[in-house]
Amino acid sequence: MKKYWIVTYGCQMNKSDSERIASVLENKGYQPALKKSEADLILVNMCSVRQSAVNRVFGQNQKFKKLKIKNPKLKTILTGCVLKQDEPKFRKIFDQILKFEDLLKYKPKYQNKSSAFVPISNGCNNFCSYCVVPYVRGPLVCRDHKGVLEEVKNVIKKGFKEVWLLGQNVNDYKSPINHESNSRIFANKLEIDSRVINFAKLLKMVNSIPSDFKFFFVSPHPKNFSDELIDTLAQCKKFGKYLNLPVQSGDNGILKKMNRNYTVKEYQRLVKKIRKKIPGIKLSTDIIVGFPGETKKQFENTVKLFKEIKFNMAYIAKYSPRPETAAFKLRDDVPLSEKKRREKILRELIHPVK
Numbered sequence: 246m247k248k249y250w251i252v253t254y255g256c257q258m259n260k261s262d263s264e265r266i267a268s269v270l271e272n273k274g275y276q277p278a279l280k281k282s283e284a285d286l287i288l289v290n291m292c293s294v295r296q297s298a299v300n301r302v303f304g305q306n307q308k309f310k311k312l313k314i315k316n317p318k319l320k321t322i323l324t325g326c327v328l329k330q331d332e333p334k335f336r337k338i339f340d341q342i343l344k345f346e347d348l349l350k351y352k353p354k355y356q357n358k359s360s361a362f363v364p365i366s367n368g369c370n371n372f373c374s375y376c377v378v379p380y381v382r383g384p385l386v387c388r389d390h391k392g393v394l395e396e397v398k399n400v401i402k403k404g405f406k407e408v409w410l411l412g413q414n415v416n417d418y419k420s421p422i423n424h425e426s427n428s429r430i431f432a433n434k435l436e437i438d439s440r441v442i443n444f445a446k447l448l449k450m451v452n453s454i455p456s457d458f459k460f461f462f463v464s465p466h467p468k469n470f471s472d473e474l475i476d477t478l479a480q481c482k483k484f485g486k487y488l489n490l491p492v493q494s495g496d497n498g499i500l501k502k503m504n505r506n507y508t509v510k511e512y513q514r515l516v517k518k519i520r521k522k523i524p525g526i527k528l529s530t531d532i533i534v535g536f537p538g539e540t541k542k543q544f545e546n547t548v549k550l551f552k553e554i555k556f557n558m559a560y561i562a563k564y565s566p567r568p569e570t571a572a573f574k575l576r577d578d579v580p581l582s583e584k585k586r587r588e589k590i591l592r593e594l595i596h597p598v599k
Contacts, residue, residue, distance in 0.1 A: 250284035255292025261362035264353035290325040296565035326381035360407040361400035369413035374571035390420035410462040418444040445477040452481040459485040491531035495550030496543040529558035535584035537575035
């Protein structure tokens with residue numbers, strides 16, 4: 246029996262994809278290996294968001310060579326978020342580069358016993374200047390709400406207590422199937438009278454599923470985090486009261502360069518509304534330090550924002566240039582040592598929940 250081993254880098258969406266890729270491989274007769282050295286096939290599901298993640302994949306080369314000496318029949322496959330201009334380099338390392346189509350057709354092989362990932366969309370239309378997601382995952386494509394709800398019900402039946410709804414920007418979700426007929430299906434139960442099933446309405450439907458579980462989601466965008474969505478979260482008893490709300494910078498000049506389409510004041514007002522409507526909510530954020538041209542004064546504005554909002558958690562990235570993005574044209578002029586210094590300062594301002 247042939248065995249496989251999957252290495253996953255990056256976001257929850259990549260982890261979710263790997264769970265479905267595992268099902269694809271098992272449908273082809275493979276079984277999971279207990280360790281990498283036993284595998285006949287090693288698949289790397291990569292992330293291209295940061296150069297450091299790409300470098301980790303390049304770092305697999307020597308390991309593969311050693312493993313192929315022990316097992317000459319070993320096959321290596323690369324998939325995931327791969328920039329076209331990186332492909333020639335990767336073809337020297339991997340036997341094959343694959344793009345899996347229609348992964349949602351396959352039932353995932355869940356890796357976590359308590360939390361289940363359920364994708365609701367793929368791709369993104371935002372084109373933040375530092376991000377490669379629109380180039381590697383393509384434009385936003387939403388999954389129909391009936392498929393999402395069916396999968397949520399299935400994971401709950403399996404005993405999962407946490408459901409994570411995934412998308413590059415979940416706020417942009419709109420069910421692509423016949424909105425009018427499907428809104429009628431749920432109209433009596435949920436009093437939905439709009440033809441369009443957006444993210445807020447999808448959450449109401451998830452919340453109405455009878456069982457003891459909590460739901461969470463990643464990632465929303467501050468620019469269109471609506472009052473309707475805030476009110477919905479406040480009403481949903483099954484919402485886990487945790488929100489990752491990426492701000493990326495606390496300076497308006499940097500936010501404009503990042504093409505984030507909101508100001509610091511707008512972000513502050515949004516957080517204030519969320520905390521007022523949902524008391525006790527835990528808040529995390531994403532931050533990039535050392536974005537091209539970020540001065541010490543601009544960084545201090547981010548420090549000021551951190552002190553004011555008191556995030557419970559922060560995912561802090563040191564900026565690294567990525568080809569094909571708009572920011573790649575800008576000079577990466579903040580030294581690595583300064584990026585590390587700024588990262589350390591922000592980490593010390595996090596307020597973890599006790």
